[in-house]
Amino acid sequence: MNVSRIVTLSRMVWLEMMRRRDVYVLLILLAALLLCLVSVDIFHLSGVVNYAKDLGLLLAWLFSWILAVIVVSRELPGEEAQGTIYSLLAKPVTRGELIVGKWLGAWTVVSVSTTCFYALLAVIVLLKGGIFHWVTTAQGLALHICALSIICAVGMLFSTRLNPDAAVTTSFLVTGTSMFFVPKIPRMLFLIERDMEWIQGWLIAAYYAFPHLELFDLRRKIVHNDAPAGWLAAGQAVLYAILITSALLLLAWAAYSRKTLSRGRQI
Amino acid sequence: MESAIEIRDLTVRYQCPGGSVEALKKLNLAVPRGTIVGFLGPNGAGKTTTINVLMGFTGATSGTATIMGRDVKESISRERIGYLPEHPELYKFLSGRELLDMVGRLFLLDKAARRAAIARTLDLLAMADAADRRIATYSRGMMQRIGLAQALINDPDLLILDEPTGGLDPVGRMLVRKVISGLKSAGKTVFFSSHELSEVEMVCDRVAILSGGELVAEGRVADLVGGGERLEQYFLRVVDRKDPDDSGSGAAA
Numbered sequence: 269m270n271v272s273r274i275v276t277l278s279r280m281v282w283l284e285m286m287r288r289r290d291v292y293v294l295l296i297l298l299a300a301l302l303l304c305l306v307s308v309d310i311f312h313l314s315g316v317v318n319y320a321k322d323l324g325l326l327l328a329w330l331f332s333w334i335l336a337v338i339v340v341s342r343e344l345p346g347e348e349a350q351g352t353i354y355s356l357l358a359k360p361v362t363r364g365e366l367i368v369g370k371w372l373g374a375w376t377v378v379s380v381s382t383t384c385f386y387a388l389l390a391v392i393v394l395l396k397g398g399i400f401h402w403v404t405t406a407q408g409l410a411l412h413i414c415a416l417s418i419i420c421a422v423g424m425l426f427s428t429r430l431n432p433d434a435a436v437t438t439s440f441l442v443t444g445t446s447m448f449f450v451p452k453i454p455r456m457l458f459l460i461e462r463d464m465e466w467i468q469g470w471l472i473a474a475y476y477a478f479p480h481l482e483l484f485d486l487r488r489k490i491v492h493n494d495a496p497a498g499w500l501a502a503g504q505a506v507l508y509a510i511l512i513t514s515a516l517l518l519l520a521w522a523a524y525s526r527k528t529l530s531r532g533r534q535i
Numbered sequence: 536m537e538s539a540i541e542i543r544d545l546t547v548r549y550q551c552p553g554g555s556v557e558a559l560k561k562l563n564l565a566v567p568r569g570t571i572v573g574f575l576g577p578n579g580a581g582k583t584t585t586i587n588v589l590m591g592f593t594g595a596t597s598g599t600a601t602i603m604g605r606d607v608k609e610s611i612s613r614e615r616i617g618y619l620p621e622h623p624e625l626y627k628f629l630s631g632r633e634l635l636d637m638v639g640r641l642f643l644l645d646k647a648a649r650r651a652a653i654a655r656t657l658d659l660l661a662m663a664d665a666a667d668r669r670i671a672t673y674s675r676g677m678m679q680r681i682g683l684a685q686a687l688i689n690d691p692d693l694l695i696l697d698e699p700t701g702g703l704d705p706v707g708r709m710l711v712r713k714v715i716s717g718l719k720s721a722g723k724t725v726f727f728s729s730h731e732l733s734e735v736e737m738v739c740d741r742v743a744i745l746s747g748g749e750l751v752a753e754g755r756v757a758d759l760v761g762g763g764e765r766l767e768q769y770f771l772r773v774v775d776r777k778d779p780d781d782s783g784s785g786a787a788a
Contacts, residue, residue: 276640280626287628351624355685358590358618359641362610529592 269365277361277369278376281343285377291335295381298331299388317398318491324389325487329412329447332382336416337443340374340423341435344524349432353529364521367424371517375420379413401493407502408486414509415484419443421516422479428524442478450475451482479512537604539693539724540566540589545598547584547748558584560748561598566726566741568692571719573735573756574728576745577774582728583621585745586697590618602693614642617691621698621728623682627671631662631681634670635688642689656684659714676707683714694718696727700734712738736766746774 285291302324344366347353356366386409390400422442427435453475460467483505486497496502545562548555559581566572576582587593588600591607605612625634632653639649657663660680665673673681679702686694699715700708708731715725715738729735735742736756744752752759752773760769 270643272643273641276637280637283633284626284628351620351622352626354590354592354620355618355623355625355682356641357592358613358616358620358686359638360610360614361641526594528594529587 269362269368273361273365274369274372277366278373281339281370281373282377285339285373290339291377291381294331294335295384295388298327298385302327302389302392317393317396320396321389321393321398321491322487324385324392325408325490328382328385328389329485329487331385332378332412332416333419333443333447335381336374336378336419337423337436337439339377340371340420341427341439342432343370343374344424344427345430345432345435348529357529363525363527367428367517367520367524371420371424371520374423375417378416378420382412382416383409399493400490401495404486404489404494404496407496408490411484411486411502411505414506415481417509417513418479418481418516421513421520425516425520425523428520428527443481445474446478446481450478450480480508483508537568538565538601539568539570539603540564540726541599541601541604542585542589543599545585545588545600546596547581547588547593548596558748559588559595562745562748562750564743564750564753566724566743568724569719569722570740571715571725571738572727573739573742574726574745575730575732575735575742575770576728580745581748582745583697584748586695586728589695615689615692617686617689617694619679619682619686619694619696619699621701623678625670625678625682625685627669630667630669631657631673631684632666634681635666635685638685638688644689652688652690656687659687659717660684661710675702676704679703679707680710683711687714691723693724693726696725698729699727700729700731708734732765732767732770736760742766744770744773 302320344353347356357363386405390405393400419439423435423439426438426442430438453471457468457471460471488494489497542562542564545559546557547559548557562581562585564585574582574585584593588595589602589607591610591613594608600607602612603615626637629637635653635656636649639652644652653666654663657666660683662677662680662684665677670678670681679699683696683699686696694715700711703711712734715727718725719738719740739756741755742753742759743750752769756766760766
């Protein structure tokens, strides 16, 4: 693997994103939505700064999730559909470098966009007279970015073999399950009747099979200006993100390295 | 002397709806270094499949292929080659200069080498004036020329061209012929597939003719075509003799 080639490939993702203006449009729309929501007096909560923080962080997670899946899932299928993959792989670029380069480009684009959204939220909260525990916020953002690396790697894995629409849908299903369903499994196991062992079995299997994105969610701590999470636990979460991302990218490489780039199915 | 391209018993089989298609049947071919070889055949003969195997896009069902002595499965085999696909689809959001810069980076050229290579290729392909325009605004002929420029950026020892003059006007064709002749003078190897037999006759030292996935003729143009015959007549004769029905068998084009 050559780092210089990987950086060149990720730079291409950046150039494409900047020139297609998708990110700007999404950022502006979300910023407008956030401003509207914190301005409208729903349940007389507009004056509560924590409400703005909570809402903003929820939007930041949703925005980054949608952007990550959409950006990364169309990279490889897009290259194949447009035919640009042929000129690219005719260079001394390995398929592994291509996978890592595309993932790196998508992850950095989404991470920078998410950071911009956090900055915007900070400005709004400060203007409303709120405060931030900056260390907790920085830690929350860093862990959020770690979660994005896993989401991008999931999207990359599915995009190696599926068309863009199928890759986007499958990635949303998998990462959505990880974010919204998997964290609830322990409680569900506690509530399920003892004689329903097969359901328990499935839930335990799902708990171990899906990535645990809830490990990276420090929204509650940020909203309530709590102290940062323990640094050992945060370090372990970062290590977990590195391991899961590496494993997913390795799987993506294994799936893509055998792929025939032509019509028909080769035998 | 080691061949620029060496193909041994290459077979490629595809699974298609309704059965399997043997795109290449134990193909054997050697392209000597420093020669210009025209790779001919009717539609569906297996030319593009052969090129796809050489470029590593498609794996072989059996057999081997090497470029400059390296197995085509190794990415390093592509370090000293340039490639122009049949329909050069390029990144439309980039300008011509940015595309060449990106390709130079992929070949790990340093900044000074990239600048020199970009200037050289843009000048050679008469694209200097349009270099800073977005590729999205280029005409078909300009796309073909910038596609050829990106294939030449690393000053390759071997150039593989798939229908390089397709879609070009007479001026563009002449330019491509001039480029190929220039490469020949510089001792480079050029392997190109084409349906333009008059052009092949003008430019090539040797031809290899494929029909139905098999090599039906190979050698120096002067040796194959004799007695006042034109390459086109010879081509039709050998392709017809092989099996006229093979020419439309699809899937392998």
